[in-house]
Amino acid sequence: MRTIGLMSGTSLDGVDAAYVETDGERIDRLGPSVTIPYPSSLRRELRALLDAAPALHDEGRLAEPAVLEAARRLTEIHAQAVAKLNRPADLIGFHGQTVLHRPAKGPGQSGHTWQIGDAALLARLTGVEVVHDFRSADVAAGGQGAPLVPVFHRVLAESLPKPVAILNLGGVGNVTWIGPDGELVAFDTGPANGPLDDWARRSLGADYDRDGHLALAGSPDGAVLGRLMAHPYLDTPPPKSLDRLDFDAALREAGAGALSPADGAATLAAFCAVCVGAAARHFPDPPVQWLVAGGGRRNPALMKALASMLEAPVRPVEVAGWDGDALEAQAFGVLAARVARGLPLTFPGTTGAPHPLTGGRRVPAYA
Numbered sequence: 001m002r003t004i005g006l007m008s009g010t011s012l013d014g015v016d017a018a019y020v021e022t023d024g025e026r027i028d029r030l031g032p033s034v035t036i037p038y039p040s041s042l043r044r045e046l047r048a049l050l051d052a053a054p055a056l057h058d059e060g061r062l063a064e065p066a067v068l069e070a071a072r073r074l075t076e077i078h079a080q081a082v083a084k085l086n087r088p089a090d091l092i093g094f095h096g097q098t099v100l101h102r103p104a105k106g107p108g109q110s111g112h113t114w115q116i117g118d119a120a121l122l123a124r125l126t127g128v129e130v131v132h133d134f135r136s137a138d139v140a141a142g143g144q145g146a147p148l149v150p151v152f153h154r155v156l157a158e159s160l161p162k163p164v165a166i167l168n169l170g171g172v173g174n175v176t177w178i179g180p181d182g183e184l185v186a187f188d189t190g191p192a193n194g195p196l197d198d199w200a201r202r203s204l205g206a207d208y209d210r211d212g213h214l215a216l217a218g219s220p221d222g223a224v225l226g227r228l229m230a231h232p233y234l235d236t237p238p239p240k241s242l243d244r245l246d247f248d249a250a251l252r253e254a255g256a257g258a259l260s261p262a263d264g265a266a267t268l269a270a271f272c273a274v275c276v277g278a279a280a281r282h283f284p285d286p287p288v289q290w291l292v293a294g295g296g297r298r299n300p301a302l303m304k305a306l307a308s309m310l311e312a313p314v315r316p317v318e319v320a321g322w323d324g325d326a327l328e329a330q331a332f333g334v335l336a337a338r339v340a341r342g343l344p345l346t347f348p349g350t351t352g353a354p355h356p357l358t359g360g361r362r363v364p365a366y367a
């Protein structure tokens with residue numbers, strides 16, 4: 001199948017689109033990819049929506065005008081990304097924008113995950129069948145609904161020495177550990193760029209701390225870091241996943257807000273690495289190497305903190321010949337093909353699904 005994967009991540013920086021030829025099990029060709037950054041006004045709208053989402057959800061106000069308007073703007077930019085790729089496609093994998101993620105906390109409890117985006121509008125604008133809503137079926141079955149990329153990571157990493165750990169540093173961090181027989185252990189590690197971006201906005205008035213300049217100018221605060229390290233998420237065994245804002249209260253309570261701009265950034269970078277170090281304790285065996293994808297691999301402060309925290313070499317995924325900016329978008333092309341073929345997206349080792357589960361919903365192409 002000729003697929004286009006579309007991912008709008010928790011960093012809210014833009015949409016990534018990638019062309020992939022795949023049957024969902026193998027990759028025949030990884031084609032071009034593009035990113036369309038969101039205008040600042042849409043970033044602000046989405047960031048406000050993340051804050052408002054818990055109340056909107058709890059009050060059943062999912063179709064508020066502000067939500068529909070953000071979904072429409074987001075979807076139109078996704079359609080622009082598809083047009084920019086300019087490749088004939090059979091299927092689009094449309095993740096949408098997560099505004100709230102609250103998987104079930106325990107057996108018998110119900111959870112929910114909310115991605116905004118108008119799949120019918122995207123199908124109309126592109127003339128291509130759209131697969132969307134990749135996470136709900138898993139959450140409804142008691143899974144975490146995230147992460148979803150591990151099954152794609154396994155295809156990519158087929159010929160690499162095992163065990164290997166693939167770390168994505170987006171707004172939130174997530175890791176996939178792949179064992180010698182293709183076993184998967186995957187989960188969200190902790191906050192990554194999300195709090196760093198919020199900090200950069202507050203202290204620099206910038207979207208992010210470019211090249212980690214601010215963090216590299218400071219030092220991690222031992223007391224704040226010590227309080228953060230005691231967060232129960234770190235020791236909780238997988239499966240586990242996070243909302244983009246899950247650590248905000250803990251960061252406030254730990255006193256991060258009182259630090260100087262540089263020390264605050266250094267502390268947040270160090271904490272991201274501490275979370276990854278804690279994640280490694282949940283692996284069945286230590287990985288021979290860490291391959292890092294996502295925007296965080298461009299932040300030298302994060303990469304330095306990771307290298308000093310982890311025992312195996314830590315390198316950007318480009319050393320394996322992959323494109324660390326396109327990986328998640330590529331994954332949603334492959335996942336769309338898996339949905340079309342009824343193949344599982346999630347597994348006991350990834351989301352804690354009770355058994356391998358398919359998911360997603362399909363909107364046919366409009367003529």
Ligand SMILES: Nc1ncnc2c1ncn2[C@@H]1O[C@H](COP(=O)(O)OP(=O)(O)OP(=O)(O)O)[C@@H](O)[C@H]1O
Pocket residue numbers: 008009010011012013168169170171172173193194196197207208209210211212293294295296298299300328
């Ligand atoms: N040169 C750079 N220096 C520092 N940080 C950078 C740089 N380039 C990108 N980033 C960080 O990477 C972030 C974007 O990462 P990415 O695109 O992987 O996130 P995402 O796909 O939105 O997130 P997620 O994986 O959580 O869905 C930016 O918000 C920024 O924090």
Ligand SMILES: CC(=O)N[C@H]1[C@@H]2OC[C@@H](O2)[C@@H](O)[C@@H]1O[C@H](C)C(=O)O
Pocket residue numbers: 009010098101113145146147148149150170171172173174188241242328
């Ligand atoms: C609920 C949600 O959107 N989660 C994202 C987020 O961003 C990174 C991390 O948290 C990961 O669990 C997931 O994204 C990737 C694409 C995934 O599902 O594999």
